[in-house]
Amino acid sequence: METAEAAEPIAVPKTSYSAEEIHALLPHRYPFALVDRIIDYVPAKHAIGIKNVTFNEPHFQGHFPGHPIMPGVLIVEAMAQVGGIVLMQIPGVQGLCVFAGIDKVRFRRPVVPGDQLVMTVELLALKRKRFGKMRGRAEVDGQLVCEGELMFSVVETATTPEGK
Secondary structure, X not given: OOOOOOOOOOOXXXXXXXXXXXXXXXXXXXXXXXXXXXXXXXXXXXXXXXXXXXXXXXXXXXXXXXXXXXXXXXXXXXXXXXHHHHHOOOOOOOOEEEEEEEEEEEEOOOXXXXXXXXXXXXXXXXXXXXXXXXXXXXXXXXXXXEEEEEEEEEEOOOOOHHHO
């Protein structure tokens, strides 16, 4: 009979990530780091991330003066970064995750300073650990802001074993 001291600890998958942990997983840096926290994560399946939208973000200086609206392309990029958390932790996936395409993207309402963007991204397909598709959905206060499909490719970089 084994004692509690001799038993191996069971690894419990991490289900949330702080800004510092996201910073360690993704290459994006200010002003392009668009995910503040991951509040739910299921390995190789989906993640839910948040972005606290503040008036101090540089894009609001010109988009639009006196009526700041978060550019739609940055909402899509924020969803892709949440997807990067899912993708880059799959064993065997190495490199830099880049857009290969976007489909069926629709914007339903503007995102403004003070909003908290909640993004849910689900992995739909992964081929050869190099190409795939995700479905993204962004909401503010439970209202749909943006949704669409994101296609990606994982490319070699100078810092990956294949890129040396």
